[in-house]
Every structure is written in structure tokens, then in C-alpha cells.
Amino acid sequence: MIFPENITGPQFSVGDFVTYQFDDCELTLRLPVVPHNTDKVDDVSPRRDYRNVNTRDWRPLGEQGFTFTRLAVQKWKYECERTHDNIASCYMTVSVLKHTLKDADSLFSLNSETFQEHHLQVIHADFSDYEQTKGDEWPSASNNFLAKTITRPVLDGLQVQLDLVDGAEAPTLGALFSLGKEYTLNIEWSFSSLHYPDRQNPYSRELLHKMKFELFDEFLSFIDIEYSPETLALIQKLKTA
Amino acid sequence: MLNTPFHIKDIAGYVFFSERTTGKTGKPVKIHSSLFIDFFCAVDPTTHDGQVIIRDIENLKVLARPNTIPHIPLPQGNASTARHNAQMQKVRTLNNAMAGKQECSLVTKNVRVFYHIHQNAGDVCPTVYISEVQVLHESNNSEGGLYEYKSRRIGKVQKRDLDGRLVLISQASASPEEAMESAVTSLGNKAVVFFNPKFVANDLSISRSNRLSDKTRSIINELADVLKHNQKKSVAWLVDGAGAAVLSHALKKVQGGLEKHSFRFRNARVNLSSLMNDLTQRKAQLNGEFITYDGDKVALMAIAIQKQALLKQIGQLPSPTGYEKITRRYLIKNLEGLGSVSWTQKVTAQPEVLRSSKATFLSVLISIGSRLK
Known part of the structure; x- marks a missing residue:
């Protein structure tokens, strides 16, 4: 990706390939190489094989029965090449959600429509107490959390925007992809503008906003999910049923 | 000259x-x-x-x-009087001296x-x-204060009621998400975090005392209010990095004891001996290995600078009983070792x-x- 107006930072196109094994698929991510800094966050799970994994210590997500573990948590910054100022920061978490037994048995995640419907239902339920007062560009139940389909050859993913942190200057971008019957890949992406106490960020809010979406799309474009032959057969069967 | x-x-x-x-x-x-x-x-x-x-x-x-102050050139021509020239010479000398400074x-x-x-x-x-x-330090617009998980959102704690809770006073962090991730990893899913934005580190340095900015003062006041609100309640605090300096300032605004509060410090970037003295006088609990360190060089510098005062302060804590005797011994041994690391000296x-x-x-x-x- 060509960054606008003298901005530099990690490029996904030269990131590290990291592959995780699941019961129904193999997931490959391209994680950015985070420059070494005292405040960097670059935690990538050393476990690569999640087949028959013990999930008892996974953390709960929301109140609808999902539990999760982190595959990667990374934070990196973008800087202005001219002034060397840090001008934006990106905080990304990549997690695996484990479905409840009932949900796994329903095979909701092996069909693009039911996968998106189910996750949107869960988000609506988790955000039922949330009142959005920040305007139309912010996600809410009434605008369906600005959901859109991420088209993929086998199973489509779901992109949403969520107000995950009180006081955040912009919503968090989220993407969900099916990892087979039992798991979902959940990506959360916060992008914030940085400034120093004695001066404002020279880059406009609009430019950084546009850059955020372009970066997110580029990161998603490098995600590769190879389903096992059995899972592919099951997906095909459900499609034609 | x-x-x-x-x-x-x-x-x-x-x-x-x-x-x-x-x-x-x-x-x-x-x-x-x-x-x-x-x-x-x-x-x-x-x-x-x-x-x-x-x-x-x-x-x-x-x-x-x-x-950037231009040097004043000598006057051209003979139009000026001798008195005027002398005055101009004075101005020129003063201006050029200022430019040098x-x-x-x-x-x-x-x-x-x-x-x-x-x-x-x-x-x-x-x-x-x-x-x-x-x-x-650069920062974004995140607001400091108490946060907890509300369903899947990280929301501000409205009633400040922390009875029976585990609370992390975060180091100077980039965002509440980052601080919350650290709290959950250290204290579990039900943890609460008092988020300190990065700008607090601008004012709270271990080697010099800077003037506190209004924003840092407001964070300190917020923590003082939280402490006052929960003074009679039971709260377990884990204090991280520059969070210890925020706590130290906040305690100055709180009167009375903190008998039901326990404190642990991780990579504390503060004059820990005087903070411990304050907490001991308020009868706060400092149990087990309540000072830990995991690789933060500024925290290690803080320990090295105040090693003797710190050990003396630990010596004045109430005598430990049972297993506490062993953990106290380990704590003292650790601090002696950390304070004697050759590069810190x-x-x-x-x-x-x-x-x-x-x-x-x-x-x-x-x-x-x-x-x-």
C-alpha cells in the first residue's frame, strides 16, 4: 500500500506469514513486523496447533456464551517522514471465538448467511443496553452496526463497527470469519490519531479516517483460510440443501 | 570578547x-x-x-x-551625530549579546x-x-479513570464502588484497551483498571519534579476521589509503573486510614520508600512480595536510587508471621540484588x-x- 503524504509505517505486504491449525481449517495471517520500541505491543501466540485444544481457561466474550483466546495482539505506530512525529497508532487483536456446543451443532458457521445472521444477533444482544448518542457515522442497533459482507470464495465474512471503548474517538473495526464448525476468527482494529502536548496532528481527520479503512481492507486481503476436504463437503452440502 | x-x-x-x-x-x-x-x-x-x-x-x-536575532549593522554615512552613534553602539552591543544567549x-x-x-x-x-x-509523550484523546468490562464493551465505572474488587492502577498507557488487557492478564476477567493516559508520564519523572499539568492534576484528583469513595471498603490494588506516582500524589489529598486496602507494586516508577511510609501510616496492607519487577529499566533505576531507604522502610513494617517471614526474606533479598545491579550504579x-x-x-x-x- 502506498501511504499518503509522507506517512511511513509497517507494510502488511512484507509482514510475517503465521499459520494456525484448527480442526476444520488452516488459517494463515500476514502480521506486520512491528518496529522495536519501548511501548510496542507484539504478542503472537506461540501455540500454532489448535486441534483438540483445551479451552477451559479461555476468557468469556460478552454474555452470549462465546469464549475466546488471543492469537495476536499488536500495536504499531505510523509516523511522518518529514518531522519524524508519530501521527497515528493502531491496536489490533486477533482472537479465536469458541462456539457453544449448541451453536456448533447447529452448523451456523458453515453457511455464509447463517454465519452473518448469528453473529449480528449476538452483537445486538451484547449491545442491548448500549445507547448511541454520537451521530449516524457511529454504529448502533438501528444501523445494524454498519455491517457489511466480506466476500470470500468459500464462506463470506462479516465486517462490523463497534463502540467498544467509552470515550474512543472512533469506532473499532471488527471482522469475523468462520473457522469451521466450532470456531470463529474475530479481528478488532482500533486506529487513533496521535498528537503531542504542544502541537496538533498535522494530518486531517478525514485523511486518517480514509487511511484506517484502507489499511484494514489490506490486512483482511492477506487472510487465507483453507478448509479441510470434509468441511468443504459439508459446506457444499448445506449450500445445496 | x-x-x-x-x-x-x-x-x-x-x-x-x-x-x-x-x-x-x-x-x-x-x-x-x-x-x-x-x-x-x-x-x-x-x-x-x-x-x-x-x-x-x-x-x-x-x-x-x-x-534568529539579526545583528545590527553599523550606521552608513555621516548623517548621525556622535551621541546618536554612541547610543546605537550600545543597542548593538546589547542586541548582539542577547543573540548569543x-x-x-x-x-x-x-x-x-x-x-x-x-x-x-x-x-x-x-x-x-x-x-x-x-x-x-504523544497521546490520543482517551480519558483517564476507572474502566471495566460491560458485556464486551470497556466502559467507565459509574458508581466508583470497588468493594471486594481487584484494581490495576495502570502504567502510562496508550489506551483503555491496552490498560484493560494488562489488568485482565494480571488480575483476571473481573478486574477493574484505573487507566492513566500517557501524558501523566510527562509530569511524573523519577529523576526530577516537574510542574503538574492540569490534565495530570485532574487524573490525580480522580484517583483521590476513588480512594475517598472506597476508603472503608475492601480493595486490592496492583499499581503499575508511573501509576505509583499518580497514587503517591492522590494520597496527599486523602485524609485517614486505608485499613482494608492492600497494595502491590510492579515496576513502580516513584520514590517507593516515601509512598510505603505513607501507606504504612494509613495501616494499608503490604503483604507477601508486594514489590515486583519484570525488566523495566526506569523502575530498576528508581530502586537503585532509593535502595537503602526502601530497605529501611521495609524493616519498619510490622513483623511478619508464619509463611510471611519467608516471603519477606525473599523480598528483601530481591531488592538488595536489584539495587546492586552494577549498571544501575x-x-x-x-x-x-x-x-x-x-x-x-x-x-x-x-x-x-x-x-x-
Whole structure:
């Protein structure tokens, strides 16, 4: 990706390939190489094989029965090449959600429509107490959390925007992809503008906003999910049923 | 005659910044040795940001401009009277002296470097003298205060009621998400975090006391209100990094005891002995190995600077019983070891050692930094 107006930072196109094994698929991510800094966050799970994994210590997500573990948590910054100022920061978490037994048995995640419907239902339920007062560009139940389909050859993913942190200057971008019957890949992406106490960020809010979406799309474009032959057969069967 | 700028009081304390700035090419760049501890805490030469800062300072040898006040030229022609010429001469002398004393600044990333350009006795050409280094961390607009998970959202705690809760007072962090991730990893899913934004680190340094900004004051007041609200309740606190300095200031605004509160410190960047003294007087619980350290060099510096006072303060805690005797012994042994790490003593001694050494500021910084690995 060509960054606008003298901005530099990690490029996904030269990131590290990291592959995780699941019961129904193999997931490959391209994680950015985070420059070494005292405040960097670059935690990538050393476990690569999640087949028959013990999930008892996974953390709960929301109140609808999902539990999760982190595959990667990374934070990196973008800087202005001219002034060397840090001008934006990106905080990304990549997690695996484990479905409840009932949900796994329903095979909701092996069909693009039911996968998106189910996750949107869960988000609506988790955000039922949330009142959005920040305007139309912010996600809410009434605008369906600005959901859109991420088209993929086998199973489509779901992109949403969520107000995950009180006081955040912009919503968090989220993407969900099916990892087979039992798991979902959940990506959360916060992008914030940085400034120093004695001066404002020279880059406009609009430019950084546009850059955020372009970066997110580029990161998603490098995600590769190879389903096992059995899972592919099951997906095909459900499609034609 | 050369006018020494009034800021440069201790000319013998200045040393070359690096091998590249000794005057072989461009202007020589010198820095005062007393800035070593601040620089060591703020700039890590092994990091990307640290290397950019060092390169920019080195580039002062080419980019530093002497001053911006123009020298007043001699009057042209014979139109002026002798009296007028004498008055003009006075103005010119004063103005040119001021120009020599003018302080310039280099702003790069989170470091502000203040310097003068001057040629002192012994200097072969005009030299850049760095007399002050300030560190101002960048931040976003996240608000400090108490946060907890509400379903899948990280929301502000409205009623400030922390009875029976585990609370992390975060280090200076970029966002509530980052602080919450640290809280959940350390204290479990039900943890609450008191989020300290990055700007608190601008005002709360271990080596000097800066004037507190309004924003930092408001964070301190917020924590003081939380402490007052929960004074009679039972709360277990884990205090991380610069969060300890925020706690130390907040306690000054709270009257009375904290009998039901327990405190643990991780990488505390504060004068821990005086904070412990305050907490002990308030009968707060300091049990087990309540001071831990996991690789933060600024925290280790803080321990090294106050090792004796810290050990003395621990000696004044109530006598431990049962298994506590063993953990207390381990704690004292750990602190003695951490306070005696050879490079921490080197860092604290460096402002004096550098003055009489031929080594450059940066070479010493790198050689001590490499011992951390």
C-alpha cells in the first residue's frame, strides 16, 4: 500500500506469514513486523496447533456464551517522514471465538448467511443496553452496526463497527470469519490519531479516517483460510440443501 | 570578547554527544553530563524511536542555526551625530549579546532538545551546547479513570464502588484497551483498571519534579476521589509503573486510614520508600512480595536510587508471621540484588564520571544499555 503524504509505517505486504491449525481449517495471517520500541505491543501466540485444544481457561466474550483466546495482539505506530512525529497508532487483536456446543451443532458457521445472521444477533444482544448518542457515522442497533459482507470464495465474512471503548474517538473495526464448525476468527482494529502536548496532528481527520479503512481492507486481503476436504463437503452440502 | 551565555554555567560539564559530533565534520555538538539519567530513562538507543532521536540530535552539527536575532549593522554615512552613534553602539552591543544567549530548540518525536551555539575558550569553532532535554509523550484523546468490562464493551465505572474488587492502577498507557488487557492478564476477567493516559508520564519523572499539568492534576484528583469513595471498603490494588506516582500524589489529598486496602507494586516508577511510609501510616496492607519487577529499566533505576531507604522502610513494617517471614526474606533479598545491579550504579554515577572521561555521551549510553540484555 502506498501511504499518503509522507506517512511511513509497517507494510502488511512484507509482514510475517503465521499459520494456525484448527480442526476444520488452516488459517494463515500476514502480521506486520512491528518496529522495536519501548511501548510496542507484539504478542503472537506461540501455540500454532489448535486441534483438540483445551479451552477451559479461555476468557468469556460478552454474555452470549462465546469464549475466546488471543492469537495476536499488536500495536504499531505510523509516523511522518518529514518531522519524524508519530501521527497515528493502531491496536489490533486477533482472537479465536469458541462456539457453544449448541451453536456448533447447529452448523451456523458453515453457511455464509447463517454465519452473518448469528453473529449480528449476538452483537445486538451484547449491545442491548448500549445507547448511541454520537451521530449516524457511529454504529448502533438501528444501523445494524454498519455491517457489511466480506466476500470470500468459500464462506463470506462479516465486517462490523463497534463502540467498544467509552470515550474512543472512533469506532473499532471488527471482522469475523468462520473457522469451521466450532470456531470463529474475530479481528478488532482500533486506529487513533496521535498528537503531542504542544502541537496538533498535522494530518486531517478525514485523511486518517480514509487511511484506517484502507489499511484494514489490506490486512483482511492477506487472510487465507483453507478448509479441510470434509468441511468443504459439508459446506457444499448445506449450500445445496 | 566572548560572552558565555548565562545558561551555560558549568562549561566543564559538557561532553561530546557522539563520535560523529566531535567536530571532524560540521559543528561539534556537546551535551551536559547532568542530563545523562534523564536521557537514559527517556531514550533507548536499541529502539526505532530512540535511533531516530539520536540521528536527529547528531544532525544538529549541520542543521543547528546560530540565532534568529539579526545583528545590527553599523550606521552608513555621516548623517548621525556622535551621541546618536554612541547610543546605537550600545543597542548593538546589547542586541548582539542577547543573540548569543538565545536558546534554540530541536523538536523530534517525544524529545525536545534546547541548545545554544557558542564558541568558548578551547573551542576551535562555534559549538552546539545542549543544556536541556525534555520528554513529552504523544497521546490520543482517551480519558483517564476507572474502566471495566460491560458485556464486551470497556466502559467507565459509574458508581466508583470497588468493594471486594481487584484494581490495576495502570502504567502510562496508550489506551483503555491496552490498560484493560494488562489488568485482565494480571488480575483476571473481573478486574477493574484505573487507566492513566500517557501524558501523566510527562509530569511524573523519577529523576526530577516537574510542574503538574492540569490534565495530570485532574487524573490525580480522580484517583483521590476513588480512594475517598472506597476508603472503608475492601480493595486490592496492583499499581503499575508511573501509576505509583499518580497514587503517591492522590494520597496527599486523602485524609485517614486505608485499613482494608492492600497494595502491590510492579515496576513502580516513584520514590517507593516515601509512598510505603505513607501507606504504612494509613495501616494499608503490604503483604507477601508486594514489590515486583519484570525488566523495566526506569523502575530498576528508581530502586537503585532509593535502595537503602526502601530497605529501611521495609524493616519498619510490622513483623511478619508464619509463611510471611519467608516471603519477606525473599523480598528483601530481591531488592538488595536489584539495587546492586552494577549498571544501575554506573548510570547514577555517570553524570560525574562523564565529566572527567574522554568517552562520548552516546557511547556510554550504548555500553550501559547493552548490559541490560
